Amino acid sequence: MKLAPYFIVLILGLLQGALAVKAQQKSVIITFPDDTPDTVMLEAKRTITDAGGWITHEYNLFKGFAAKASSNALQTISTASTNFLPVIEEDQVVSVNGDLTKE
Template sequence: MKFFGFVLGALALVSGAIAVDVQKSVIITYKENTPDSVIRDAKKAIVDAGGVITHEYTLMKGFSAKVGEKTLESVSAFSENYATIEEDKVVNAFGI
């Protein structure tokens, strides 16, 4: 019985060590009055955490990125007064 407990404990440790931050594709847009430093800091936090900026928008302030959920939480926390964050997904006019 002790061996079984040891195996369960070892499996729990291994699964925690192997767990990776799930990457999500997101679009982050900012209000017009957002300081450039807020956007620059958000991009830096994403890249420093292993995320990728996939596109920078020119007609509006914002960008799209592939980012881990933990990093996304921190970016949304320090940009909450300025940013809108939504999942990047395919949409169409007919809802199909």
């Protein structure tokens, strides 16, 4: 009995599942008010990474970061704190002629 065809089917199935999870991630920029405690931002980052997302950039000039995150993680972040509401925007490239390109 040859196991190679079954092994290939298994690998292809796992690869398809992994690609489906990656496709569900949105590229976003999340910013918080200047008086937001660091613990609120750390919890937001943890929510993203625990849900399978990742932080792509941390900003120093303002309280915020860029990330790839699922819709569920973003919903959790947006409702987690009523005192320090985040602004969640889709990450886009803007050119000088006004064209928008999604990341």
